[in-house]
Amino acid sequence: xxxxxxxxxxxxxxxxxxxxxxxxxxxxxREAIDRAMxxxxxxxxxxxxxxxxxxxxxxxxxMMPELYLADALGARGKPLLRVHTAGSVGGSTANVAASLxxxxxxxxxxxxxxxxxxxxxxxxxxSIAVPFSMPxxxxxxxxxxxxVRSYIRRSGAPLHIGAMVAAKDxxxxxxxxxxxxxxxxxxxxxxxxxxxxWDPIRYxxxxxxxxxxxxxxxxxxxxxxxxxxxxxxxxxxxMRSEPTTFAGRDQVNPxxxxxxxxxxxxxxxxxxxxxxxxxxxxYVPFSWFEPMWLENLGFAEEGAGxxxxxxxxxEQDGRLPVNASGGVLSSNPIGASGMLxxxxxxxxxxxxxxxxxxxxxxxxxxxxYGGGSQFYAMWVxxxxxxxxxxxxxxx
Amino acid sequence: xxxxxxxxxxxxxxxxxxxxxxxxxxxxxxIFQELYAATGLTNRDISFWCxxxxxxxxxxxxxxxxxxxxxxxxxxxxxxxxEMDAAWALYEAWVKIKLGEADTxxxxxxxxxxxxxxxxxxxxxxxxxVAAPLWPDSVALAGLQARLGIESGRWSEREMAEVAxxxxxxxxxxxxxxxxxxVDVDELLAAPYLADPLRMHDCAPITDGASAVILAxxxxxxxxxxxxxWITGIEHRVDSPAIGTRDLLASASTTASARAAGGxxxxxxxxxxxxxxxxxILLREAIGLNGQTTVNPSGGVLAGNPMFSAGLSRIGEAAxxxxxxxDQKVLGHATSGPLLQQNLICVMEGRxx
Numbered sequence: 001x002x003x004x005x006x007x008x009x010x011x012x013x014x015x016x017x018x019x020x021x022x023x024x025x026x027x028x029x030r031e032a033i034d035r036a037m038x039x040x041x042x043x044x045x046x047x048x049x050x051x052x053x054x055x056x057x058x059x060x061x062x063m064m065p066e067l068y069l070a071d072a073l074g075a076r077g078k079p080l081l082r083v084h085t086a087g088s089v090g091g092s093t094a095n096v097a098a099s100l101x102x103x104x105x106x107x108x109x110x111x112x113x114x115x116x117x118x119x120x121x122x123x124x125x126x127s128i129a130v131p132f133s134m135p136x137x138x139x140x141x142x143x144x145x146x147x148v149r150s151y152i153r154r155s156g157a158p159l160h161i162g163a164m165v166a167a168k169d170x171x172x173x174x175x176x177x178x179x180x181x182x183x184x185x186x187x188x189x190x191x192x193x194x195x196x197x198w199d200p201i202r203y204x205x206x207x208x209x210x211x212x213x214x215x216x217x218x219x220x221x222x223x224x225x226x227x228x229x230x231x232x233x234x235x236x237x238x239m240r241s242e243p244t245t246f247a248g249r250d251q252v253n254p255x256x257x258x259x260x261x262x263x264x265x266x267x268x269x270x271x272x273x274x275x276x277x278x279x280x281x282x283y284v285p286f287s288w289f290e291p292m293w294l295e296n297l298g299f300a301e302e303g304a305g306x307x308x309x310x311x312x313x314x315e316q317d318g319r320l321p322v323n324a325s326g327g328v329l330s331s332n333p334i335g336a337s338g339m340l341x342x343x344x345x346x347x348x349x350x351x352x353x354x355x356x357x358x359x360x361x362x363x364x365x366x367x368x369y370g371g372g373s374q375f376y377a378m379w380v381x382x383x384x385x386x387x388x389x390x391x392x393x394x395x
Numbered sequence: 396x397x398x399x400x401x402x403x404x405x406x407x408x409x410x411x412x413x414x415x416x417x418x419x420x421x422x423x424x425x426i427f428q429e430l431y432a433a434t435g436l437t438n439r440d441i442s443f444w445c446x447x448x449x450x451x452x453x454x455x456x457x458x459x460x461x462x463x464x465x466x467x468x469x470x471x472x473x474x475x476x477x478e479m480d481a482a483w484a485l486y487e488a489w490v491k492i493k494l495g496e497a498d499t500x501x502x503x504x505x506x507x508x509x510x511x512x513x514x515x516x517x518x519x520x521x522x523x524x525v526a527a528p529l530w531p532d533s534v535a536l537a538g539l540q541a542r543l544g545i546e547s548g549r550w551s552e553r554e555m556a557e558v559a560x561x562x563x564x565x566x567x568x569x570x571x572x573x574x575x576x577x578v579d580v581d582e583l584l585a586a587p588y589l590a591d592p593l594r595m596h597d598c599a600p601i602t603d604g605a606s607a608v609i610l611a612x613x614x615x616x617x618x619x620x621x622x623x624x625w626i627t628g629i630e631h632r633v634d635s636p637a638i639g640t641r642d643l644l645a646s647a648s649t650t651a652s653a654r655a656a657g658g659x660x661x662x663x664x665x666x667x668x669x670x671x672x673x674x675x676i677l678l679r680e681a682i683g684l685n686g687q688t689t690v691n692p693s694g695g696v697l698a699g700n701p702m703f704s705a706g707l708s709r710i711g712e713a714a715x716x717x718x719x720x721x722d723q724k725v726l727g728h729a730t731s732g733p734l735l736q737q738n739l740i741c742v743m744e745g746r747x748x
Contacts, residue, residue: 003494024524056456057478062527063451063519064478067732070633077651080633080737081487084450084478086457092475096487103493128455241444241474243464256471371460375474 005385006101007224007231008350009108009217010040011343016180016212016331019118025065026072029114032213032336033073036110039352040217041227047217048106049079053093053113054335055086055370058125060116073112085239087283087370089113090214090338091377094366095237097218098379102234108223113339114213122209122334138198141206141286143372145198147251148288152200154252157291157306159200163191164309165287166205166329172316173326175355180210180331191287205287205329212333214340221385232346232381235363235390236267244372251373257296260376265298268380269387270363274299274308277380278361279321279348281341283368285328290314294322297367297378316358324348324356338368342379349381363390399492400616400623401718401743403609404711405429409573409699412509413603416461418453419507422605423465427501430609434619436499438467441609443497444474445488447481447504448703451516462505473497480504480668481606482706482729482739488610489629498612499619504704505605513601513702520733522636533733534598537671538590540643540734544673545592549644552592555672556583559596559697562672566694573600573699596697599670604701606708624714624725624743628656631729631739638734646681649728652740653682662742664689664716665726666709670696674735678728682740688726692716706730710741717745 012035014020020028037043050073052066062068066075066082073080085092090113097111123139151157167188174184186204194204224231240260242249261273270276282297284290291305299320300308308314314322323329325344328337345366347353363382369375384390405426407413415421431437444466448459459476466472473496477483481504488500514532521527544550557580566575578596586594609619616623632648632655635641653659665688669675675697679690691697693712696705706729713727723745731737 056450058450058456060523061519062523063449063516064732065523066478067520067633067736068522068636070736071635071637075633076635077632077647079631081483082478083487084459084476085474086460096475096490099487099490099494099496103490105490125456239473239475240471241463242468242471244460246469249469254471255469259471371457374460374463 003102004104005221005233006098006218007233008346008381009219009223009227009231010036011216011346012036012039013178013214013340013343014212015178016210016333018209020116020211025060025116026069028116028211028213029069029112030072032215033110033112036215036217042108042217044074046108047074047110048108049100050075050110050112051081051083051093051097053083053089053339054115055089056125058120059122060119085370085375085377087334088338088368088375088377089370090336090340091342091366091368092239094216094339094342095239095377095379098234098237101218101220108217108219110215110217112213112215113336115333115335116211117209117333118211141198141201144286145201148200148286151252151288151292155303155306160188161291161306161309162205162287163188165284165290166191168315169323169327169329172324172356173330176326179326180208201286207285207328207332210331210333212331212336214336214343216343216346230350230383232349233385234379235382235387236264236380238264239377242374244374252292253296253302254373256374257369257376260378261297264378264380269391274320276363277320277365278363279324279358280365281325281344281367282322283328283338283341284323285332287329290322321358324353324358338377341368342366345381349383397493397495398613398625399489399610400625401608401714402611402616402620402623403430403434404715406571406606406708406711407604408571409602409604409701411573411601413507417507417510418458418461419505419603419605420461420465423462423503423505426605426607430607434609441499441501442473443488443491443500444472445484445500445502446476447479447484447707448506449478451519452506452508452510452702454511480703480706480729480731482710483631485608485707485710486629486631486739489626492610492612498615500610501607502610502707503605503607504707506701506703507603508601508702509603534590534593536733538593541592541671541673543643547644550673550676552584553580554676555597556580558672558675559583562691562694562697565692566698569693569698572694573602575694575698593671597672599696599700602699602701604699604704606704606711608707608711620718622718622720622745624717625746626741627744628742630655633737636736643734644677646677646735646738649678649681649735649738652738656740656742659683659726661724662688662726663724664692664713664722666691666693666695666713667728668696668706668709668730670700672697706739714743717743
């Protein structure tokens with residue numbers, strides 16, 4: 001069974017900030033959608049189906065808001081699917097939208113992911129106890145801090161690595177006009193001087209709570225040709241899940257992430273990701289997750305991810321620029337954060353990443369994770385239509 | 396792209412209240428076992444998982460995460476979730492198999508409506524700035540639609556009661572039903588109104604439940620099931636949420652879905668997801684079913700309405716008739732949102748081997 005080629009034709013995002021009091025939820029989504037459709041050069045009649053993603057409904061206090069949003073999404077009379085896979089949802093939404101085109105069901109699909117965290121209280125929504133499960137009640141940072149400590153112990157990473165990631169991503173974010181936080185003057189030292197929140201995670205090493213949305217138009221070969229410009233071809237997609245907790249689960253380097261990455265590289269025909277990926281947008285809500293995910297994704301051997309970070313290889317001019325956009329550490333509208341990673345990877349491939357464009361990107365990774373590091377969604381995009389075309393071009 | 400068939404269906408008892416936790420994932424374990432026993436598959440053999448559920452029904456975020464525990468998802472699985480009735484999870488799984496990325500899929504839905512005040516919870520599906528703060532509940536809204544139909548001569552209170560009576564008596568053949576038995580239409584009409592012109596029997600009962608369906612590719616279907624129910628058309632559409640701007644006596648999204656799914660010629664049994672008696676009449680017309688089609692032989696959701704799996708159950712009930720050899724062509728329908736806002740049609744056929 002051969003899949004139809006599919007590509008990202010256009011992307012759009014909102015300006016992210018703590019409280020978007022100037023727009024409703026519908027207005028927030030439309031800001032991203034309108035930009036994506038202009039970027040793709042399409043109108044409403046060109047859209048065959050809509051796929052929407054966001055994290056829990058308790059974040060805004062509306063049950064299944066896609067029902068109320070149907071008109072604003074331009075979905076009336078069309079198929080509308082709502083994906084929800086925790087923090088990975090933005091990525092999963094893009095993958096599901098891609099599959100509708102790859103299966104030959106639709107010519108163009110609009111994918112939208114959003115979160116308006118200011119409508120409710122996300123930390124409250126995240127802290128309601130689940131029966132028979134370990135209560136944490138300390139928000140996401142309280143849950144992940146022990147895993148970070150465990151990573152530091154296992155890998156022997158020096159303690160300044162987390163601060164290096166935070167300083168890099170925030171500096172990158174300062175070049176991105178859409179980013180929530182702009183801190184061009186941030187330094188490793190200033191991060192290390194910030195307040196300790198969940199030892200060893202400091203204030204400046206955590207993501208903000210943002211309102212924001214992201215949208216993209218995904219289309220087939222004829223739709224891609226109709227744009228008359230470089231699109232971002234989807235070379236591979238992968239999703240994997242595992243339970244939150246059980247004895248023996250490796251929470252530092254979860255198997256679901258490793259399995260998803262292995263399936264992704266195989267599908268994309270990539271044998272050496274560090275050499276073959278030109279830019280990576282990796283879901284790093286707490287700075288230490290950069291070295292952790294570099295290992296989980298197979299860019300580095302287990303225990304060696306921090307060495308890439310320390311050597312500056314994940315900087316804009318390194319071997320693997322990571323989060324040139326500023327990443328989740330600069331903007332975190334949770335439901336949209338994964339799609340932002342996927343969309344920023346598309347911008348790098350399309351050459352439209354403005355001031356944070358990495359030079360010479362032919363192939364890029366978008367990555368998202370969610371839950372207690374248990375849900376994964378990722379994709380590989382390229383300038384060439386297929387992985388085989390890429391290999392031929394590389395020869 | 397390859398063909399896809401339903402090869403298994405199981406459901407939990409449709410009950411007024413389970414003793415399980417607030418999201419009710421406990422109801423999944425026995426029905427997974429039932430499907431494994433029927434197909435010979437184990438959880439390791441399933442290549443894609445997809446579920447439907449609602450955080451608001453469970454009253455907390457990420458209620459679907461607990462379901463991953465019910466699967467026994469290690470080594471890790473390829474999995475996705477829709478915050479919708481699981482009929483839409485079945486759609487996502489159907490795409491996955493059509494793509495050739497999976498050859499079997501286990502689709503499940505679960506919900507515990509008894510955990511909260513369902514009518515009030517469903518009011519939160521409305522426009523949060525304009526409509527929801529007024530708390531118009533789901534039964535009251537359906538009452539407006541029923542009243543509109545009565546006043547325009549489309550149906551009568553008696554015809555609505557007849558739908559309810561037929562649902563109860565048909566459900567006597569369904570061991571999972573919540574409500575069943577012979578009831579007298581005149582007795583039903585003597586009952587007081589719940590939300591004029593709706594009486595208790597016109598409204599689906601509040602139900603806890605879960606259901607699961609196994610889908611398989613053409614290559615796998617026959618080895619898993621003697622008479623697979625082949626999906627020949629599956630489509631879904633959404634209508635405007637602005638209740639005042641759409642024709643409440645039609646269901647444009649249902650009509651468009653049925654047409655896009657290849658039409659209903661030759662369908663001999665249909666399972667319609669109609670939470671209110673008058674909506675069954677409305678849906679029959681919207682789909683274009685004639686008198687030759689048996690409607691809701693399981694009793695439908697007036698006999699038990701497990702939120703977020705009821706639509707999937709309609710597809711499963713319809714498919715079961717093909718798998719049992721009772722019908723050659725069937726239709727399953729699912730709905731979501733206030734007053735039939737979002738609708739899915741799945742047409743399935745048996746094939747001579």
